[in-house]
Amino acid sequence: MLLIEIPVALLLGLTLVIRGWGRADEQTGTPTMDWVPILWLGGFTLGVLVIAVVFLYSAHPFAGAVQLLITAIALIFTLAAWHEQYDRAHPSPLPTCPTRAGTPCASSNLVTDR
Template sequence: MPERADGNSALTGGCLLFLILVADVAAALLAAIVIAARRLGRTNAYSGTPSPDWTPVLGFGALTLALGVTAVVLLRIGHGGIGALQLTLCGFLAVHTLEYWP
């Protein structure tokens, strides 16, 4: 692993964690908006069996993919703690995504 300077590692790690937090919140907000907008368009007046709704699976799946890629990148550049946390969140979100599978 690459060695980091002690003085800058805390500042770099903190800034990196903040940027990742902002990016994850933005991605989660986008997924929530897409899912909410999709549900507004669906009505209860179906003439038969409704088709399965893949929007939650695709939205949460894209968010899971973004978290997983971020976690792998963080682990590769040497930020093990932040990367492990991202990987754990990715696992929980993957399980949540599979709950919406039609």
């Protein structure tokens, strides 16, 4: 099973990396949360968990324990992807400017300052 899971995990990681390459230039406002990496990683985690339960049920405790360890690692990656997407979609507010009372500080833009 590990010989099947390793290439699937590598392919999943490669597709998620390639998917996010062209996005830095097209950001215009606050981005929405991208659920695709979370769902892909969550599906992989759930699949590995099902395999672990099958191994444990069929009296293969060592193989089931290895699968549970892989499930825990995949769950950590899934939670990290969720946290990254949440932080990207919900940025912290800008601090208030001391020169302009109550308005957030922003980088000076020559087009809008005229």
